Amino acid sequence: MTRPAAPEQPEQAAADSESGVSRRHLLGLFGAGAAGAAVGVAAGAAGVGVAMSTGAANASGSGAASAYPFYGEHQAGIVTPAQDRLHFAAFDVSTTIDRDGLIGLLRDWTDAAARLTQGLEVSEGGAVGGSDYAPPADTGEALGLPASGLTITFGFGPGLFADADGVDRFGLAARRPASLEPLPRFQGDALQPERSGGDLCIQACADDPQVAVHAIRNLSRIAFGRASLRWSQLGFGRTSSTSTTQQTPRNLFGFKDGTANIKAEETADVSEQVWVAASDEPAWLAGGSYLVARRIRMIIENWDRVQLGEQEMLVGRSKGSGAPMSGGTEFTEPDFEAEGPTGATLIDTNSHVKLAHPTVNGGMRMLRRGYNFVDGNDELGRLDAGLFFLSFQRSPEQFITVQRSLAADGLNEYLKHVGSAIFAVPGGIRSGEYVGQALFA
Numbered sequence: 001m002t003r004p005a006a007p008e009q010p011e012q013a014a015a016d017s018e019s020g021v022s023r024r025h026l027l028g029l030f031g032a033g034a035a036g037a038a039v040g041v042a043a044g045a046a047g048v049g050v051a052m053s054t055g056a057a058n059a060s061g062s063g064a065a066s067a068y069p070f071y072g073e074h075q076a077g078i079v080t081p082a083q084d085r086l087h088f089a090a091f092d093v094s095t096t097i098d099r100d101g102l103i104g105l106l107r108d109w110t111d112a113a114a115r116l117t118q119g120l121e122v123s124e125g126g127a128v129g130g131s132d133y134a135p136p137a138d139t140g141e142a143l144g145l146p147a148s149g150l151t152i153t154f155g156f157g158p159g160l161f162a163d164a165d166g167v168d169r170f171g172l173a174a175r176r177p178a179s180l181e182p183l184p185r186f187q188g189d190a191l192q193p194e195r196s197g198g199d200l201c202i203q204a205c206a207d208d209p210q211v212a213v214h215a216i217r218n219l220s221r222i223a224f225g226r227a228s229l230r231w232s233q234l235g236f237g238r239t240s241s242t243s244t245t246q247q248t249p250r251n252l253f254g255f256k257d258g259t260a261n262i263k264a265e266e267t268a269d270v271s272e273q274v275w276v277a278a279s280d281e282p283a284w285l286a287g288g289s290y291l292v293a294r295r296i297r298m299i300i301e302n303w304d305r306v307q308l309g310e311q312e313m314l315v316g317r318s319k320g321s322g323a324p325m326s327g328g329t330e331f332t333e334p335d336f337e338a339e340g341p342t343g344a345t346l347i348d349t350n351s352h353v354k355l356a357h358p359t360v361n362g363g364m365r366m367l368r369r370g371y372n373f374v375d376g377n378d379e380l381g382r383l384d385a386g387l388f389f390l391s392f393q394r395s396p397e398q399f400i401t402v403q404r405s406l407a408a409d410g411l412n413e414y415l416k417h418v419g420s421a422i423f424a425v426p427g428g429i430r431s432g433e434y435v436g437q438a439l440f441a
């Protein structure tokens, strides 16, 4: 049984586009940039039912299509227009499995993810089509829901290449990317081991939280006995836009977040700053990226007592429009030299935007793809809220450089980094291959 989700098959979309109706709509959905091309090309290679909907633009304005192809040059979920919801999970691989066991897990995850992202159940038979005398293969909570723009992105942590004792469990040590190491300690870090690290990660993004949770739940279930959940994080209200077709959302400080982010349409910067190139080391990671995850707690009760003018000074942008404090509109380039009547620069030297800007970080940028979180409250009655920061970059050095620069960030008084992880995200695959196959070749 399949989830009755596919409102329209590709053939139908093509037929509609000849009538001139869907073509305009599709262009609007996918844009003209790299992301759009990847969606169109890889759709045919998916090899499973494609639930690509022409009526897919969601009400929340994330700009996401209903279904993105799982197969392609790069994994989906990076330059894909950021969806509204996240379920992120980090796993420890069981000490009881060997290299073949790990490959078996990646094969099973690949098969399931290829189906789930197309709005299908985890396998044929699924939730209610199997034996009355066996647990269903699919947990069932996504029955009747469309693909909801689900993307599933896999990453490999440093522990896959050598465990904490330096043991090379899977014969991969010689293939470890030299820069895939746990991130260095940064000033102010208050990291909790139980929210940090991991041998493997899965980022599931969708426009419906139930679809993202269903994906992680079923992939965790498939991994039973082979990999166990180490930590996981739910997110809402994407804190970045990754396409010029999207409106800039707001983080829990109330500021627009994602204005100066790398957008899929900036193809030169995407190649330069996001994807590992074929000429980079190691070759198996070509077309992939490095993913940094940081659970950043925001002390929002203190922030909410800060005057508007000071909030804007700390960020370096206007809270309403998102324009830099040097003037203009949201997408005007900040002018860090511009001075006000007192002779002080209009953008504070220790503002977040100044310290994170490429001009003070050797030209380094990153593709930010984080989410807000609120996980109840702590024992002091404060909301356990913040930003689950996710960034994709060609080298971990990009994140490290900017995060070190942010040591002087005035915002730090209201922030606490409590979780940290890094993963190498392999490139995309073709139908018939499994995720990360090049690593094991």
Ligand code: HEM
Pocket: 251, 253, 255, 256, 257, 258, 259, 260, 261, 294, 296, 298, 315, 317, 352, 353, 356, 357, 358, 365, 366, 386, 387, 389, 399, 402, 403, 406, 415
């Ligand atoms: C909870 C913590 C954080 C908050 C509330 C926050 C908020 C913001 C806001 C409001 C902007 C301006 C709008 C924009 O261009 O997106 C911004 C920009 C930026 N942030 Fe953050 N941010 C946080 C953490 C980080 C971290 C950990 C990094 C990387 C180490 C980072 C890197 C950047 C970069 C690169 C920019 C763009 C700067 C530019 O080119 O103008 N941010 N952030």
